[in-house]
Amino acid sequence: MQRRQLLKSTVAFSAAxxxxxxxxxxxxxxxxxxxxxxxxxEAQIKGWIQGFTSTRPGVEVEWIDKKGPEVPxxxxxxxxxxxxxxxxxxxxxxxxxxxxQGALVDLTPxxxxxxxxxxxxxxxxxxxxxxxxxxxxxPYYVSKTLLFWNKTRFKEADLDKPPANFDEILAxxxxxxxxxxxxxxxxxxxxxxxxxxxxxxxxxxxxxLKTPTxxxxxxxxxxxxxxxATKSGAINSISWTGRWVEPNEAFATGNVGMLQAHAPxxxxxKGNGPWINGETLxxxxxxxxxxxxxxxxxxxxxxxxxxDLAWDFVKYLTDSDVAMQFSRVASVLTGNKAxxxxxxxKFEKDDPLAFQVLKTQVEHTDKMCGNWRLGNDSRVxxxxxxxxxxxxxxxxxAKTALADAERRVLRELKRA
Amino acid sequence: MTSWYQRxxxxxxxxxxxxxxxxxxxxxxxxxxxxxxxxxxxxxxxSPLKAATWIGVDHYEEMLLDDDVFWDALTNTLIFIGCSxxxxxxxxxxALLVNSDLRGAAIYRTIVFLSYPLxxxxxxxxxxxxxDERGGFxxxxxxxxxxxxxxxxxxxxxxxxxxxxxxxxxxxxLGFYMIILLTGLQSIPQHLYEAAxxxxxxxxxxxxxxxLPLLRPSIFLCIVVGILNSFTSFDLVYVMxxxxxxHATELLITYIYKAGFGQSRFDYxxxxxxxxxxxxxxxxxxxxxxxxxxxxxxxx
Amino acid sequence: MRRAPSWxxxxxMVVVSCLMLVPFYWVLKTSLTGENIYAYPPxxxxxxxxxxxxxxxxYLIPFPRYLLNSxxxxxxxxxxxxxxxxxAGYALTKQFPGRRWVVLLFLSCMLIPFQATxxxxxxxxxxxxxxxxxxxxxxPLLSTIICIFIFKASFEAVPKSLIDAAxxxxxxxxxxxxxxxLPLSKAAIAxxxxxxxxxxxxxxxxxLIVIRTSEMQTLPLGLARFLSVMExxxxxxxxxxxxxxxxGLTIFLMAQKEFIRGLTSxxxxx
Numbered sequence: 001m002q003r004r005q006l007l008k009s010t011v012a013f014s015a016a017x018x019x020x021x022x023x024x025x026x027x028x029x030x031x032x033x034x035x036x037x038x039x040x041x042e043a044q045i046k047g048w049i050q051g052f053t054s055t056r057p058g059v060e061v062e063w064i065d066k067k068g069p070e071v072p073x074x075x076x077x078x079x080x081x082x083x084x085x086x087x088x089x090x091x092x093x094x095x096x097x098x099x100x101q102g103a104l105v106d107l108t109p110x111x112x113x114x115x116x117x118x119x120x121x122x123x124x125x126x127x128x129x130x131x132x133x134x135x136x137x138x139p140y141y142v143s144k145t146l147l148f149w150n151k152t153r154f155k156e157a158d159l160d161k162p163p164a165n166f167d168e169i170l171a172x173x174x175x176x177x178x179x180x181x182x183x184x185x186x187x188x189x190x191x192x193x194x195x196x197x198x199x200x201x202x203x204x205x206x207x208x209l210k211t212p213t214x215x216x217x218x219x220x221x222x223x224x225x226x227x228x229a230t231k232s233g234a235i236n237s238i239s240w241t242g243r244w245v246e247p248n249e250a251f252a253t254g255n256v257g258m259l260q261a262h263a264p265x266x267x268x269x270k271g272n273g274p275w276i277n278g279e280t281l282x283x284x285x286x287x288x289x290x291x292x293x294x295x296x297x298x299x300x301x302x303x304x305x306x307x308d309l310a311w312d313f314v315k316y317l318t319d320s321d322v323a324m325q326f327s328r329v330a331s332v333l334t335g336n337k338a339x340x341x342x343x344x345x346k347f348e349k350d351d352p353l354a355f356q357v358l359k360t361q362v363e364h365t366d367k368m369c370g371n372w373r374l375g376n377d378s379r380v381x382x383x384x385x386x387x388x389x390x391x392x393x394x395x396x397x398a399k400t401a402l403a404d405a406e407r408r409v410l411r412e413l414k415r416a
Numbered sequence: 417m418t419s420w421y422q423r424x425x426x427x428x429x430x431x432x433x434x435x436x437x438x439x440x441x442x443x444x445x446x447x448x449x450x451x452x453x454x455x456x457x458x459x460x461x462x463s464p465l466k467a468a469t470w471i472g473v474d475h476y477e478e479m480l481l482d483d484d485v486f487w488d489a490l491t492n493t494l495i496f497i498g499c500s501x502x503x504x505x506x507x508x509x510x511a512l513l514v515n516s517d518l519r520g521a522a523i524y525r526t527i528v529f530l531s532y533p534l535x536x537x538x539x540x541x542x543x544x545x546x547x548d549e550r551g552g553f554x555x556x557x558x559x560x561x562x563x564x565x566x567x568x569x570x571x572x573x574x575x576x577x578x579x580x581x582x583x584x585x586x587x588x589x590l591g592f593y594m595i596i597l598l599t600g601l602q603s604i605p606q607h608l609y610e611a612a613x614x615x616x617x618x619x620x621x622x623x624x625x626x627x628l629p630l631l632r633p634s635i636f637l638c639i640v641v642g643i644l645n646s647f648t649s650f651d652l653v654y655v656m657x658x659x660x661x662x663h664a665t666e667l668l669i670t671y672i673y674k675a676g677f678g679q680s681r682f683d684y685x686x687x688x689x690x691x692x693x694x695x696x697x698x699x700x701x702x703x704x705x706x707x708x709x710x711x712x713x714x715x716x
Numbered sequence: 717m718r719r720a721p722s723w724x725x726x727x728x729m730v731v732v733s734c735l736m737l738v739p740f741y742w743v744l745k746t747s748l749t750g751e752n753i754y755a756y757p758p759x760x761x762x763x764x765x766x767x768x769x770x771x772x773x774x775y776l777i778p779f780p781r782y783l784l785n786s787x788x789x790x791x792x793x794x795x796x797x798x799x800x801x802x803x804a805g806y807a808l809t810k811q812f813p814g815r816r817w818v819v820l821l822f823l824s825c826m827l828i829p830f831q832a833t834x835x836x837x838x839x840x841x842x843x844x845x846x847x848x849x850x851x852x853x854x855x856p857l858l859s860t861i862i863c864i865f866i867f868k869a870s871f872e873a874v875p876k877s878l879i880d881a882a883x884x885x886x887x888x889x890x891x892x893x894x895x896x897x898l899p900l901s902k903a904a905i906a907x908x909x910x911x912x913x914x915x916x917x918x919x920x921x922x923x924l925i926v927i928r929t930s931e932m933q934t935l936p937l938g939l940a941r942f943l944s945v946m947e948x949x950x951x952x953x954x955x956x957x958x959x960x961x962x963x964g965l966t967i968f969l970m971a972q973k974e975f976i977r978g979l980t981s982x983x984x985x986x
Contacts, residue, residue, distance in 0.1 A: 039930065042930075062928075062929075064928050064929065065930065070924055072677050072678065072680075073677040073924065073925060074924075074925060076464060076676075076677055076680060076682075076835075077834070077835060077838045077925050079464035079465060080464040080682075080835055080838065080839060081838060081839055081842040081847075083842070097680065101463055101464075101465050101466070101680060102465045102466075103464075103465055180756070237569060237572060238569075238572065240572075240661070241569070241571075241572035241660060241661045242572070243658075253550075302465075376679075378678055378679050378680075379679050379681075382485075382674070382678070382679065386485075386662040386663055389660075389661055389662050390574075390662050393572075393573075393574060393661060393662075395574050395662070408484070411482065428810065428812075428889075429812055431807070431889055432807040432810050432812045434803075435803035435804060435806060435807035436803075436804050436807045436808075436818065438799075438800040438803070438804070438858075438859065439800045439801065439803075439804040439859040439864060440804075440818070440821075442800070442855070442856065442858050442859045443821070443822070443825045443859070443861070445837075445840050445855075445856075446830075446833065446837050446840070446855070446856040447825040447828045447833065448821075448825065448828075449836060449840065450828070450833030450835075450836035450837050450840075451828050451833065453836040454833070454836070510729075510732060513725050513728060513729055514729065516722075516725065518722055518725055518726070518729070519722070520726075524729045524732070524733055525976075526969070526972060527733040527736055527737060528732065528733070528736055529968075529972070529976075530736065530737075530740070530965065530968075531736060531739070531740075532914075533910070533913075533914045533964045533965060533967075533968040534918075534961055534964065534965075535917065535918040535920075535936055535939070535960060535961065535964065536918060536920070537918070537920050537936055537939055538939065538957045538960055538961055541743075541939070541953065541954075541957055542739050542740075542742070542743045542957065543739065545742065545743065545746065545954070546738075546739055546742055549756075550756040550758070551746070551756070551758050552758075553738060553739075553742045553758075556756075556757055556758050559756075559757070560757060567756075587736070587739065590736075591736075595976055598976075644826070644827070644829075647829050648829050648830075650921070651920055651921075669829060676834075676835070682835055692829070693827065693828060696827045696829075697824070697827060700827060
């Protein structure tokens, strides 16, 4: 009897030990945070993590940073291995793709439960990541495109204000060009060139995102005009070939009249163009106030073992205090209305030119284009862009290029 | 006696097995297993968060019938390979020049080879810079010597981009070809040349009749290196043009990468990988045939 | 015997050498010059040469740490290669059933590009539990097929009589490899060291995926950082390129004689 008792208790004890082992192993709650190209903020990010963990005993936050082109590679391998980082910082439409693949937690219920969090944000920016009616991301830092214009080049060409419509853009570009000088540049990655199409009423897809709407006479005219301007040198062809550094560099030399880019480009070109000051550089909305957003949001991976903790961390990172510090050190707007007001006020005082640039980011947020909430955005982009590029560089005429693009886009839409 | 011999033989076999095991397991884990996985995946519909379902040859059908980019990438890859004989011929010319009793031949040899050990990412950065419109070497030389008056946008041009990337690749791999050919040259017995000279065979004929035939194994090796190189020049293209403009410099390997990681279509990328592998095998066998079946020189 | 004058050959080789060296010079010049490197026309010689870009690199990234990581990974790869390739090469000199298949297997493995195996390779590495470790980075690089064949060729060149004599003296197989084969295969060793060095030192895509934390990054990853879109470091980029290339070139120059001999004896003569 006694022996049996002993045996029983031994079994019970060891069972308890085995069962409790995972619990013990989990005690230090660990979440990981993947950022997109923020390695230059190492000191600050580590500080914020410290601030988060110091009030939460047993919580650990691992910080990983990857460069833009590497984030998708990294995240894909982590998803495949079943160990995705709990919190991910994702740029642009990629967030929608991950959402469509089921990689991200639907944050709609969380927003519904905490109206105060939702209320922090500009609803237009917040809706950048609404996929099929659900919210997947909290804005982290936001931006959209605007038009930078080189006042010196404009003066030389007897112009004194930024163009007000598409034809004025081309006319101004044409007047400025000559020798080493070109009239206009645009960034092209993601869909950043789309305002040029949208201001002419050309959209990529119908409202229901099912049919291409860009094969129209108007679109052909616009593409042909852009291609002709590129050929003549009014539009610098780097617009269609460069990624980030090349177009910004070219504009920073001072030889280009206009640059369509998003706000972060300003700090880059300012660092590279000694000529830049309030007298020489202007910042304006594109005609029609159209702009393509290129914002970063924070999402939570569905594979996260600590979704509540991850949500806490997201809230912590985006609350006014931390967001304010982030906004200051990184010179970005956050989409958090209160923070953005405060930072704009600060810039208005300290750096009027930067203020002029950043102010455009909170205006006309209802006129965002090139942001179609597709679950397969990158495929549609890869179908459309090479054809568009061929037209711009004179490899195909506008009609053929758009027809080919339509065929390829349709194919991607059908596959989805 | 027999049992002693057998024991010895068993021990030897065990030894062989032990000696081969580490290398084989590495290649099994990091080459064969992934390849098998790719083959399997190419017939399935799969993404990191979706259970695999069997879809047969859909991916292959799409690739062959419905994917222009695949054909672009294939064409470019074949052009890349097709150009490697030019580099091999150049390397052969250099090898012939430095193989002689030329004083300082070792220095020339070192200089030509110097670009091979470089990191390919760095080679890409260097060459992108050489092609730059303003700070680049080529535009500077051509503009200041009056050959052109407008800068050429090498890497932004549909016509120039691929030749430019190939030139950068040549620069890196030329030295490697040269060394391989030099070895081949040095293994050709001198007395053959002596005999030919005595018989009054002119230098040109000596090259065509003696040097070239005896160099066949080395040339085969160069061609294989060239083929492999065109399939693995990922870093170079990634840094220099990322496949652009359009798909003008897209290679199969960059397209595989884009399909997999850019568009999250790992299943489709797997099908592309399988096609690329088959192509490699076919091309290598073809090169082997053409060079007279000397591939065995690697294994004797 | 009549000799052709050597100066035309010298002339050609001087031109070729200059062409081969231009890229080196141009990047070195750019890293040293004080002018705006994007202004046209560029200068042939550096204007106000300075080392600021190098200092920048030093402060921008933990260069010594990256260097250390690269050195550790490369050392592991070289040791693994020397050990595994030697024994595998030696095993291939023996006759055994299935030898043809093993050789065929090795040859076909050569044709599988690594980029195409990333995801499975990653899953396997994760399954082995060595993600974000030096071992994880070095593992796929621990053996190289071409070097196995180089060792095999080199071992086969060792006179049979020497091995038989050693057997008669009662030396074990392992001893034969270490005492007789290896000392006679210095060129193959040098080749293996240099090739492994080149490949592991330059590896980019694999460490990119396996390494999680910034403390574990290797130099090529540091290089990729510099291509980063947000940073104004273009002058420093070229300084960093020079800093990354110097170790590789140094190793190569030190071992080049043996290396070239090893390649020539192994790869083509078989």
